[in-house]
Amino acid sequence: MTLQVLRRSLADQRTGLVLLLVLLVVVFGSLIPTFFDDRFVVFPLLRDVATLTVVGLAQLAVLSIGHLNIAVGRMAAFGAMFMGLAYEQWHLPLYAGLVIGVAAGAAIGALTGLIITSSGVNSFVVTLAMDFALLGFVSLVYSELTTSAAFTTKPAGMQELRTFSLADVCVGPVCGTSAIPQLAIFAVLAMLAVGYLYSRARTGREMLMVGSNAVAAELSGIPVDRRIVGAHALSGGLAALAGFMLAVTSGSFTATIGSEFMLPSFLGPVLGGTLLTGGAVSIIGTFLGTSLTQVIRQGLTMLGASVQSLSISLGIILLAALSLDRVRQVISERKAVRR
Amino acid sequence: MLIAQDLVKLFPGVRALDGASLRIEPGSVHALLGENGAGKSTLIKILTGVYRPDGGTLSVGGVEVHLDSPQAASRAGVGVVHQERNLVPEFSIGENIVLQRLPAKGGLLDRAAIRAEAKRCLDLLDLDLDPDRRVRGLPVSQLQLIEVAKALSMDSSVLLLDEPTTASTPSEVERLFEVIRKLRDNGTAVLFVSHKLEEVYELCDTVTVLRDGVSVLESTPLADLAKQDLISAMVGRAHSAVDLPARPAVTAEPVLELSAVSTAAGHRDISLSLRPGEILGLYGLVGAGRSELAKAVLGLSAITAGELRVRGKAVNIKDVRDALRGHRIGYVPEDRKEEGLFLDQPVTKNIAVAVWDRLRTRIGGVSAKSERALAETYVERLGIRLSSTDKLVGELSGGNQQKVSLAKWLAAETEILIIDEPTVGIDVRTKAAFHELIWQLATDGLAVLLITSDLVEMVTLADRIVVMRDFHVCGEVVNDHEYEPTSHRVMGLIHQDAE
Incomplete structure (x- = not known):
């Protein structure tokens, strides 16, 4: 029946993304001779894709329950701030600081979730308010504790994480490609963990059920409030991880980390087939959606597009993606009321 | 004058109206009675242009009309005061009254005209209200009267009042x-829909009774009818879908007992007990507080007095999770689409959602294989028809959806199951299968608390029937599975204050 066809085409959305991605890479590759340059194009491109995929996952975590996190960038800044503090003030090693920062991000996310469940206010409003509050708080801390508005202490291993690629990982005589940055390992781990959570773990599955129908979830014995807090905590923790990755890339921890995260955080998941209304997520889709936007950005930049026209193109892509999301939603609603 | 002749309305699998007629004379109040599901709402919706009939004719003031929208109905002079209030709280009383045709001058609201028109309508009702006052914060009774004024502003010659007294105090x-009497004396034809027989006798001149979509009494003078005649007309004879064999008498100790329970939802002094292997019916009119009682048992509203005992022990149930895990109590809600199911999720997840804990693999995740096996077990046991358990529940028919909703609680191995209106919107054949299923589950030892507004279903299934009215228990009937005597006793309990 048409239903099956529709459903298959929904699943095919990711196939479509892959085809579009390949097509764009071929087009840009033939227009720009240096497009496949390992060190100066592909390596930084993949590093950005890795970071923004994690940002996308941070948004996906709350989209799964049908919420939004407008403060995703500021939570990244909040987590990164604790990492900077850990390195500069407490002289902790790289991974200890990472753990502290991610925990701080998760904590601020959990607090956001608690405010939402206890006040009953819409997540959009609460995270918007949280965004403002964190902006002020983070700026204040940086201006009080640093002279140059940045924590610049680099713990051992940070420089390597920034520049190393798989070419620096050798098994015997066989080394990896110099195009894939080592930083990408965090994105891969995050994708595996989040993928496991939503497909296999009870907690993640229950989050999806909350996103699908919160009333039915409550009446099925799912602790709805706890799942909401959990999803926001996950969002905050992943945002902080993305903050870490961006700080490693740029070389320092500043208050402006994450200020560019909001738009990409929606682009990746929504292009990839995650519903804004909750109940369905796609982790691979988030990666593909993020890759697509970054390839477009990189290609247009290399073709000489200005920053302004880039923003216009990306805005248009998001709008198109959101319209697609609406179309899908209409289709699934129609499916639901067909009988 | 409004005349409806042989109205027919078909819904998929149901004849909601199958020859309904009534005749409302100017200067009289006409009562429309009928059990839940008899077709009253459908009839009202046709008279107000919400539904279009599939057969029959309608005339207002001697002219045949085709009401294909609510606007057309109000143009034809049919005004309505709905059960649910349709006022805009942030607008003034005056603006609400003339909302359907706000007077404007040069694109701006003509406030003086609004005030004058509103004043005219309020005066008709002898209501001393300031048309400029905002509606928010007014008491319920005044909202209702403003709705009447709103209906009058359209110069309605016919006024329909759909259960206007459900939430009102006696003085209101x-x-x-x-x-209403004043309007009647001014020549308006009034249709009064109510469940409360005493009100009908107090106010109305003639009555039409609907049963299964047919007018069994049509425009009959009320003075000629005794209360018993009305009840008989409403309940009629049984035509049960299935004839189930008698079940063995239940002697086990009760698993669920309520003694003198009052709740935050408004219940007073509720006592009942339920044994394993028994089907206890909870009957009452819409709004009697049955679903709310179920939700109080599940911990969704607080028990403020009395005692809830499960398997003989006094308990305090926190939430549905606690009810399920701590006490093995499940709840199949009335509104399966909104409360029971995850429509955009597959059948597997819908059935297994409450027991994911039990379906773990060695490394701790939910096993997709065990989940599928569990779902397939219950799909087979309940005879759910589908091509694959991966199908989304929203794509199933109503009957199959309801079975999935039930399967969730059977998979969770509940011992006490509250089933709320299990067969609403389900066709007759599936209904019969469902009755057999519930009967079998109880015979196998499940304790079932059955809430239904369908008297036939109640008499078919229940062992005992607890009758509720206005959030308290007004009596209990032992069901001898003879439809007429049992249904008369049940209706008698509900309407006992009418005499």
Whole structure:
């Protein structure tokens, strides 16, 4: 029946993304001779894709329950701030600081979730308010504790994480490609963990059920409030991880980390087939959606597009993606009321 | 004058109206009665242009009309005061009254005209209200009268009042009745829909009774009818879908007992007990507080007095999770689409959602294989028809959806199951299969608390019937599975204050 066809085409959305991605890479590759340059194009491109995929996952975590996190960038800044503090003030090693920062991000996310469940206010409003509050708080801390508005202490291993690629990982005589940055390992781990959570773990599955129908979830014995807090905590923790990755890339921890995260955080998941209304997520889709936007950005930049026209193109892509999301939603609603 | 002749309305699998007629004369109040599901709402929706009939004719003031929208109905002079209030709280009383045709001058609201028109309508009702006051914060009774004024502003010659007294105090009802009598004396034809026989006798001149979509009494003078005649007309004879064999008498100790329970939802002094292997029916009119009682048992509203005992022990149930895990109590909600199911999720997840804990693999995740096996077990046991358990529940038919909703609680191995209106919107054949299923589950030892507004279903299934009215228990009937005597006793309990 048409239903099956529709459903298959929904699943095919990711196939479509892959085809579009390949097509764009071929087009840009033939227009720009240096497009496949390992060190100066592909390596930084993949590093950005890795970071923004994690940002996308941070948004996906709350989209799964049908919420939004407008403060995703500021939570990244909040987590990164604790990492900077850990390195500069407490002289902790790289991974200890990472753990502290991610925990701080998760904590601020959990607090956001608690405010939402206890006040009953819409997540959009609460995270918007949280965004403002964190902006002020983070700026204040940086201006009080640093002279140059940045924590610049680099713990051992940070420089390597920034520049190393798989070419620096050798098994015997066989080394990896110099195009894939080592930083990408965090994105891969995050994708595996989040993928496991939503497909296999009870907690993640229950989050999806909350996103699908919160009333039915409550009446099925799912602790709805706890799942909401959990999803926001996950969002905050992943945002902080993305903050870490961006700080490693740029070389320092500043208050402006994450200020560019909001738009990409929606682009990746929504292009990839995650519903804004909750109940369905796609982790691979988030990666593909993020890759697509970054390839477009990189290609247009290399073709000489200005920053302004880039923003216009990306805005248009998001709008198109959101319209697609609406179309899908209409289709699934129609499916639901067909009988 | 409004005349409806042989109205027919078909819904998929159901004849909601199958020859309904009534005749409302100017200067009289006409009562429309009928059990839940008899077709009253459908008839009202046709008279107000919400539904279009599939057969029959309608005329207002001697002219045949085709009401294909609510606007067309109000143009034809049919005004309505709905059960649910349709006022805009942030607008003034005046603006609400003339909302359907706000007077404007040069694109701007003409406030003086609004005030004058609103004043005219309020005066008709002898209501001393300031048209400029905002509606928010007014007491319920006044909202109702403003709705009447709103209906009058359209110069309605026919006024329909759909259960206008459900949420009112006696003095508010008296005020409303005065207004209705005044309208009647001015020549308006009034249709009064109510469940409360005493009100009908107090206010109305003639009555139409609907049963299964047919007018069994049509425009009959009320003076000729005794209360018993009305009840008989409403309940009629049984035509049960299935004839189930008698079940063995239940002697086990009760698993669920309520003694003198009052709740935050408004229940007073509720006592009942339920044994394993028994089907206890909870009957009452819409709004009697049955679903709310179920939710109080599940911990969704607080028990403020009395005692809830499960398997003999006094308990305090926190939430549905606690009810399920701690006490093995499940709840199949009335509104399966909104409360029971995850429509955009597959059948597997819908059935297994409450037991994911139990379906773990060695490394701790939910095993997709065990989940599928569990779902397939219950799909087979309940005879759910589908091509694959991966199908989304929203794509199933109503009957199959309801079975999935039930399967969730059977998979969770509940011992006490509260089933709320299990067969609403389900066709007759599936209904019969469902009755057999519930009967079998109880015979196998499940304790079932059955809430249904369908008297036939109640008499078919229940062992005992607890009758509720206005959030308290007004009596208990032992069901001898003879439809007529049992249904008369049940209806008698509900309407006992009418005499």
